[in-house]
Amino acid sequence: MEISKFFEKCGNHYFVKKWNLTIGPKPWYLIGLFGLIGMITMLVLDVLTGRLISQILFLILIKFEFYFLFSVGFVEPGIVPRRGDEETGDREESPPANSSAGIHSATSAGTIINGVTVDRKWCYTCNIYRPSRGKHCALCNCCVDKFDHHCVWLSNCIGSRNYRSFIFFLSNSFFLASFVLLSVVFGDGNTSVSVGIWWLVVLVSLTVVAVTGNLLIYHLRLILRGSTSYEESGKNLNPGQSPFSFGDWRKNIYVFFATPVDPSRVMDNNGPSGFIQIRRRSSVGQSGRAPPTKGAHDEELTNLTKDTTAGGEFGITS
């Protein structure tokens, strides 16, 4: 039985052909997280025996928790296809001629978006110019569009295709832990359970509330600004000068939560095809949804924001 019938490798990701899923680098962190949540679920169910309704609500939230964890960890995050040997003549892009000289202007393609010059650097590993919002993830060993960060615990990048699921996962974790904490502290607990287990559940819930609440506030602020963690870090843009805001926080929220997730550019219904051919799409991109042709996304974004003051209330600040 050939393993290549079921899996195909892209960077450090393994695509599961049959289910259109991806297994990122060091997947045991993600598998361990599933197991940890499962164990905590057993403990909480043991403590929450005071009221049946509490157990039912808890199980509903747990179901969402596993769903969103799966949606973040096993979904292709927005990998940009590498240019393989088979694909020729499809792109205007070509490697910088004097790349060995290390001249900055020769290894990047500048694009002006809302008056801010955004470098699209050449990726020597993937043989492409990265998208305006893309970055090559060293752990995944591939370029990811609308790169936010690589989460070791979720064994995946957070990018254009799973950023929204990541926010839902954080939100659900926050509400789930808050619900458990309030239920246990305010009287739904099992009085026969040991004090040690009771305190363990309280401390774990408190920790999850603090961590996810903090992350949620941070990322919601980024969504309002139409930015990402990577762009805010100042590694590719000056901090606070992300030009990708639509100029209005309400539009940024709408685009983030209401626009459909782009189809994968490296997988299709028959499995991954990133090294063999690039899927061609007729639709134009929204924020973080760069089509394969160079610069088209930037033109789209510029058109969408041309009637607004660059930055806006939650946009570019200095």
Ligand SMILES: [Zn+2]
């Ligand atoms: Zn790359």
Ligand SMILES: [Zn+2]
């Ligand atoms: Zn990554």
